[in-house]
Amino acid sequence: MTHLATLTALTADTIGEDAETAPQVWIMMKGEDHEGGTIKGVYLDAELAVGDFLALARQIDTTFGIDQADRADDGSFHVHGGCDWLSLSPYDVTTRRELPE
Numbered sequence: 738m739t740h741l742a743t744l745t746a747l748t749a750d751t752i753g754e755d756a757e758t759a760p761q762v763w764i765m766m767k768g769e770d771h772e773g774g775t776i777k778g779v780y781l782d783a784e785l786a787v788g789d790f791l792a793l794a795r796q797i798d799t800t801f802g803i804d805q806a807d808r809a810d811d812g813s814f815h816v817h818g819g820c821d822w823l824s825l826s827p828y829d830v831t832t833r834r835e836l837p838e
Contacts, residue, residue, distance in 0.1 A: 759829050759830070760829070760830040760832055761782075761827045761828060761829055761830060762779050762780065762781060762827070762828055762830055763779070763780040763781075763782060763783045763785075763786050763825055763826065763827055763828075764776060764778070764779050764780075764825070764826055764828055765777045765778040765779075765780070765786055765789060765790055765793070765823070765824070765825045766823070766824050766826075767793055767821070767822070767823045767824075768821070768822055769820050769821055769822070770820045770821075770822065774822070774824075777789070777793065783812070783814075783825065783827070786825055790814065790823070790825050793823050794806070794816045794823055797816060797817075797818040797819070797821050797823060798818060800818070800819065800821070801818035801819025801820070801821060802818055802819070803816055803817070803818040804817055804818055804819075805817040805818075809826075811826070811827060812827055813825060813826035813827060814826075
């Protein structure tokens with residue numbers, strides 16, 4: 738199975754598994770090794786991002802081939818090919834100001 742096929746299966750099987758109590762957004766970023774990256778999208782949940790994430794992963798696969806695709810313990814997805822990388826990661830949203838103790 739290719740890395741792209743594995744990634745497609747992984748996203749289909751695991752999105753929505755980890756329900757968090759704190760509000761989160763999912764941020765998709767793309768960049769080059771040692772060059773930083775740019776935000777490609779912000780989503781209310783990972784399911785909304787899957788189509789865009791897989792489209793960008795296919796671009797990496799077409800250009801360089803995917804040499805690494807995985808899912809981290811926090812639920813984030815990471816793809817690497819050549820010198821390009823792509824990530825889709827959850828970030829907590831602050832909904833109220835915390836008062837100092």
